[in-house]
Amino acid sequence: MTLAILAKPEELSDLRLTELMNRSGHNPDDFAVSHRPVLLKESVDNLLLQEGGTYVDGTTGQGGHSEAILRAEPQVKTVLGIDWDPRSMKSAQARLAEFGSRFVPATGNYADMAVLAAGRGITIVDGVLLDLGFSSLQIEGAGYGLSFQVDGPLDMRYDPDGPLTAEEIVNTYSEHELGQVIRRFGEEPRGMSIARAIIKERPVTTTGQLASIVGAVLGRRPGQRVNPATRTFQALRIAVNDELFNVERGLDAAVGLLAPGGRLAVISYHSLEDRIIKSYFNREAATCVCPPGLPVCNCSQTPQLRIINRRVIKPSSEEIESNPRSRSAKLRVAQRI
Ligand SMILES: C[S@@+](CC[C@H](N)C(=O)[O-])C[C@H]1O[C@@H](n2cnc3c(N)ncnc32)[C@H](O)[C@@H]1O
Structure with a gap:
């Protein structure tokens, strides 16, 4: 049932x-x-x-x-x-x-x-x-997959029965499509490099894994307060929920x-x-x-x-x-x- x-x-x-x-x-x-x-x-x-x-x-x-x-x-x-x-x-x-x-x-x-x-x-x-x-x-609940601060499945749907998850996007989109999503919805200038790195590491199934891939591409400047994965997570969330x-x-x-x-x-x-x-x-x-x-x-x-x-x-x-x-x-x- x-x-x-x-x-x-x-x-x-x-x-x-x-x-x-x-x-x-x-x-x-x-x-x-x-x-x-x-x-x-x-x-x-x-x-x-x-x-x-x-x-x-x-x-x-x-x-x-x-x-x-x-x-x-x-x-x-x-x-x-x-x-x-x-x-x-x-x-x-x-x-x-x-x-x-x-x-x-x-x-x-x-x-x-x-x-x-x-x-x-x-x-x-x-x-x-x-x-x-x-x-x-939602951001504090690991199972929503919205946060890079808590490790959880790459879901990101507000509607738990919605048709598309972040996991599906990162594991099935072409490098070009994924790069476009990250650039457009995350306003992330390095979207294409991030997409290339994600594709090399597929399958990517958790928020922690995704955050560390993005972190490895972008690095972190000394004193930088915003997590480098912020824009990529925003992009995927917007795409998943067609925001x-x-x-x-x-x-x-x-x-x-x-x-x-x-x-x-x-x-x-x-x-x-x-x-x-x-x-x-x-x-x-x-x-x-x-x-x-x-x-x-x-x-x-x-x-x-x-x-x-x-x-x-x-x-x-x-x-x-x-x-x-x-x-x-x-x-x-x-x-x-
Ligand atoms: C910032 S929270 C709202 C908080 C609320 N004003 C309060 O004081 O508790 C945004 C809410 O919008 C919902 N949401 C996002 N996109 C939606 C959509 N397309 N249709 C309905 N709800 C949506 C999310 O599930 C989330 O609960």
């Missing part, structure tokens, strides 16, 4: 959950919250919560932002909480149990937000939050669901994501998209968004000091016209 078809993910059977928690290196009974929500006040304040409103937390994780929205005054009616990772969702559900049916869980891809919402009777919402990337729960494509689709889905006046708040953690969000907001806020030089506008563009902050909102020095993982966060906010 395939465990994957036992139940809808938000109604995970205990058996399936135990199997997933074991695989990810967590004690199945331990739903302790380990992720500290980033830019919490800034993002929730910017959603301009409405009494009786409905909100989507597209990346619920362990539920930190969802909880803040549900606790806020004025009191919102519903938070639809989406996450691809059923382990995180289970943790969020335990945390948010006190809110009863005001928290509506949906395990799935935020890019499919419209379908996930419609399946739960929600067709229009007052705000959407996306807090991209991964959580502390950039999902961001673009997720923004579209969010704009499609938002009521006029509703807010979209997006927190990103690296420049590839931030560039997509910035150019998406600019495009959807533009009043004219005619090629430059045309004497008269003939594009009949209707802007969908109004940009709320042209300059990104960043964590305060106090937040960075108390939660160093927040240091690269950038918040952009737009309003549906």
